[in-house]
Amino acid sequence: MSTAQSYITEITRAQEAERKRIACELHDETIQDLFTVITDIEEIITGNDRLSAEDTRRLRCLQSTINHVMGGIRRFCSELRPGLLDSLGLLPSLELLVEEMNSDEELDCRLEITGCQRRLPSEIELVLFRISQEALRNVRKYAVATEVIIGVDFGNRKVILNISDNGCGFAPDATLENYVHGGKLGLLGMRDRVYMVSGSFSVESEAGKGTKITAVIPIPSN
Numbered sequence: 001m002s003t004a005q006s007y008i009t010e011i012t013r014a015q016e017a018e019r020k021r022i023a024c025e026l027h028d029e030t031i032q033d034l035f036t037v038i039t040d041i042e043e044i045i046t047g048n049d050r051l052s053a054e055d056t057r058r059l060r061c062l063q064s065t066i067n068h069v070m071g072g073i074r075r076f077c078s079e080l081r082p083g084l085l086d087s088l089g090l091l092p093s094l095e096l097l098v099e100e101m102n103s104d105e106e107l108d109c110r111l112e113i114t115g116c117q118r119r120l121p122s123e124i125e126l127v128l129f130r131i132s133q134e135a136l137r138n139v140r141k142y143a144v145a146t147e148v149i150i151g152v153d154f155g156n157r158k159v160i161l162n163i164s165d166n167g168c169g170f171a172p173d174a175t176l177e178n179y180v181h182g183g184k185l186g187l188l189g190m191r192d193r194v195y196m197v198s199g200s201f202s203v204e205s206e207a208g209k210g211t212k213i214t215a216v217i218p219i220p221s222n
């Protein structure tokens with residue numbers, strides 16, 4: 001691994017550790033505190049028969065606003081670092097991404113699993129998840145697609161991830177480094193993450209013909 005690549009690897013690991021810490025803090029502290037506020041308001045409402053109907057309505061309104069804020073924080077946590085990824089692994093986390101994509105009615109997003117489906121080393125699962133997350137973000141931002149397929153093929157010694165859309169496509173710059181100047185770090189970040197786990201990465205795209213992202217990652221034999 002070159003010095004630059006090991007530097008990127010260390011920065012990426014530190015960034016992931018920080019995201020995990022923030023997600024845990026928000027999940028275990030902030031959401032818990034907000035829940036206590038909702039319960040306290042409930043006690044005020046039920047334990048006070050002198051409250052006017054208007055006061056009760058306003059307190060109920062406050063509870064539902066806090067509930068809404070909690071929902072937003074939960075979604076943010078799951079984007080930062082889905083708890084599912086650590087507990088149940090890659091596939092349930094990808095299913096969640098697919099579900100979110102499908103909330104856009106114009107878009108049909110599917111997950112296709114082949115091979116012997118199983119848990120992989122956590123670093124590999126995280127790489128595959130982050131690539132899918134960014135690739136789907138790009139589909140939403142740029143592709144104007146009606147169909148996206150996420151394919152995961154579990155081989156004995158390698159796992160292959162494909163994300164293909166039928167959108168507008170683009171002419172990928174052969175040197176992904178060139179995107180850095182425009183502050184575009186998505187494709188480059190995907191590639192660098194794949195390199196961290198000794199895999200290979202490609203972007204195939206052409207105007208009018210959609211886009212296909214492929215990552216091939218070797219699975220270490222214990």
Ligand SMILES: Nc1ncnc2c1ncn2[C@@H]1O[C@H](COP(=O)(O)OP(=O)(O)O)[C@@H](O)[C@H]1O
Pocket residue numbers: 138139141142143165167168169170179183184185186187188211
């Ligand atoms: N699925 C896609 N469909 C169409 N264009 C895409 C797609 N993915 C990436 N692109 C193009 O590649 C560029 C680089 O993507 P990326 O590195 O993720 O940067 P960013 O998302 O910050 O623009 C995008 O600006 C866009 O022009």
Ligand SMILES: [Mg+2]
Pocket residue numbers: 134137138185186187
């Ligand atoms: Mg992007």
